[in-house]
Amino acid sequence: MRRGLTFGSGAGCCGPAACVGHAPGRSSVIDRRSLLTCAAAALAAPAAQAQAPAKVSRIDIHHHFSPPQWIAAVKDRELLQRVNTRWTPERSIEDMDKAGVAMAIVSVTNPGLWFGDKAATARLARACNEYGAQMVQDHPDRFGLFAAMPMPDVDATLQEIAYAYDVLHADGVHLFTSYGDLWLGNGSFLPVMEELDRRKALVHVHPTAANCCRNLVPDVPPGILEYGTDTTRAILGVTFSGTAARFPNIRFIWSHAGGTAPFLAGRIERGAGNLKDREQRLPHGIRHELRKFNYDTAGAANAGALVSLLKLVEISNVLFGTDFPSAGSAVDTVQGLSTVGFSDADLKAIYRDNARRLLPRLPA
Numbered sequence: 499m500r501r502g503l504t505f506g507s508g509a510g511c512c513g514p515a516a517c518v519g520h521a522p523g524r525s526s527v528i529d530r531r532s533l534l535t536c537a538a539a540a541l542a543a544p545a546a547q548a549q550a551p552a553k554v555s556r557i558d559i560h561h562h563f564s565p566p567q568w569i570a571a572v573k574d575r576e577l578l579q580r581v582n583t584r585w586t587p588e589r590s591i592e593d594m595d596k597a598g599v600a601m602a603i604v605s606v607t608n609p610g611l612w613f614g615d616k617a618a619t620a621r622l623a624r625a626c627n628e629y630g631a632q633m634v635q636d637h638p639d640r641f642g643l644f645a646a647m648p649m650p651d652v653d654a655t656l657q658e659i660a661y662a663y664d665v666l667h668a669d670g671v672h673l674f675t676s677y678g679d680l681w682l683g684n685g686s687f688l689p690v691m692e693e694l695d696r697r698k699a700l701v702h703v704h705p706t707a708a709n710c711c712r713n714l715v716p717d718v719p720p721g722i723l724e725y726g727t728d729t730t731r732a733i734l735g736v737t738f739s740g741t742a743a744r745f746p747n748i749r750f751i752w753s754h755a756g757g758t759a760p761f762l763a764g765r766i767e768r769g770a771g772n773l774k775d776r777e778q779r780l781p782h783g784i785r786h787e788l789r790k791f792n793y794d795t796a797g798a799a800n801a802g803a804l805v806s807l808l809k810l811v812e813i814s815n816v817l818f819g820t821d822f823p824s825a826g827s828a829v830d831t832v833q834g835l836s837t838v839g840f841s842d843a844d845l846k847a848i849y850r851d852n853a854r855r856l857l858p859r860l861p862a
Contacts, residue, residue, distance in 0.1 A: 557853040557860060558828060559702065560753060560796040560819025561590065561602035565629035568606060571622050577609040577707060577720060581823045587633055590822065591640060597828035599820075601860060603642035603853075604630055605672040607824055608706050612677050616651045623648040623658055631666040642857065644672035644702045647690075650680055655690050663697060669857055670700030670749075675732035676708045683735025695745035700856055702751045702794075705729045725797075729757030733788070738770065740779035742787040749856060750791045751817060755798035760806040763788065785810075792856065794819030795848065799834030813840075817856075818849045 564585040572578050594602060611622045623646045630643040645662035648654040662668040671694060675682060682703065694701060705728045707720030715723070729752055736742045736750070752759075759766065763785075770776060770784035780787065789811050796819035798804060807816065818835075820828040835845065854860050 555600035556598050556818055556828075556832070556849040557857075558594065558599050558602040558820050558822070559751060559817045559853055560704075560794045561604050561822050562607040562824060563587070563590065563604040563630060563633065564606075565626045567622060567625040567629070568611075571611070571613075571618075572609050575609045575613070576712070579608070579824050582607060585823055587637065587641075591637070593822055593827050593829075594640070597820075597832050599828050600850075601640055601642060602820075602822070603644055603669055603702070603857070604633070605644040605702055605704065606646045607704060610674050610706060611646055612649065612674075616648070616654065619651060620648040620654040620658070622646075623654075624661070627658070627662055627666055627668065631668070639861065642669040642860070644668065644670045644700075646672055649673060649690070650677040650686070652686065652689050656693055659690070659693055659697070659699075663699075669859070670702060672702050672704065675703055675705045675728040678709055681708075681728075681735040682732040683737075683739035683741050685739070688741075691741055691745045691748065695747045698747045698749070700749045700751065702753070703729070703732060704753050705732075705757065726754060726757035729753060730759045730762065733757070733759045733791070734766065737784055737787045738773065738779065742790070743779065743781055746790070751856075752791055752793050753819070753821075754794070754796055755803040755807045755816075756788075756791070756793045756810075759788070760803075760810045763810050789815070791815065792817055792852070795831060795835060796821035797825055799831045799838070801838050804838055813844045813847050814852055814855070816848050817852050 562582060562585070564582045569583050573583075590602060590604075594600075606626055611619050611626070613619070626646040627643070630641075630645070634641045634643050643662075643666070645658065645666065645668040647658055659671060662671065673682060680686065705725035707724040708728055708731070711724050711727070712720055733752060733756065742748075742750075766788075767784050770780055773779055791811070792815050793807055793811065794817045795804070798807070804816070818831070820831045822828055825831075835848070840848070
């Protein structure tokens with residue numbers, strides 16, 4: 499039976515022992531009435547009532563770091579959040595300890611590395627990766643590294659993939675959803691995808707706000723709307739182009755529960771069915787590709803996002819991510835997940851087991 503959110507027989511709703519009339523410990527897919535009841539209760543419950551973080555060994559797959567060279571390069575650029583300029587490894591460890599996070603796989607965040615100068619971007623990516631590798635060496639039981647890439651420069655990116663894997667022994671690669679006016683799935687990136695497929699790479703994808711779509715609505719920052727939308731654009735880019743089917747060994751992790759893609763899955767499926775050469779681009783169908791991907795909980799530790807995602811994928815595709823320090827403390831994500839209605843077994847999978855399946859080097 500497909501695993502979904504769990505509903506127990508207690509008096510409350512939507513907590514770890516949530517209640518809508520099923521026996522404790524049994525998993526079931528939410529029906530429409532239960533979904534509305536659970537979502538309403540989760541949104542109404544004050545944070546103070548959320549379950550306190552347990553003393554468990556969580557793995558944070560979406561955790562940002564800010565090397566000094568990166569901070570100098572992105573000063574005063576659009577999309578920069580000031581909290582990221584105050585980051586230190588010690589602040590990461592302090593926040594991790596508060597939330598029972600044993601290890602974080604770090605990556606750079608917005609505004610990224612690409613500002614129009616290929617040589618400068620390549621130097622910055624190398625500096626970030628060497629800093630990250632040293633941090634992993636200094637704290638081998640606390641940090642892993644998703645290596646920054648100098649995209650959209652394909653040649654430099656191929657060189658950095660080799661350096662990241664063969665010299666620095668990175669855990670995976672970090673990409674952004676778009677670069678200027680090019681999204682993942684663009685034909686110019688095929689050599690990069692081919693190399694990532696050859697290496698069976700774990701690829702974490704972080705959203706940005708594309709040049710086309712910033713500041714469209716007054717007083718609405720890109721992080722509210724555009725990040726989720728750009729994630730969906732990139733997901734459609736790698737699926738509709740045939741990239742995902744052509745390179746099945748790339749293990750994608752999409753940020754923020756896949757942006758708006760789960761909510762739009764029906765529309766996406768209908769659109770994919772209208773592709774003239776869909777047998778070549780999507781030989782197994784769009785849902786097959788969407789269900790292969792992995793999705794993190796950063797910015798999405800709530801019923802509204804996760805119920806939609808879990809109508810599309812299994813619990814085994816969901817990974818714990820916090821977006822620290824951009825989105826506050828890891829404790830906030832843990833508390834958010836505690837209100838959604840997951841069983842203990844599902845939380846264990848999200849918090850740790852699913853990440854260990856993708857990264858078997860992580861300690862048991």
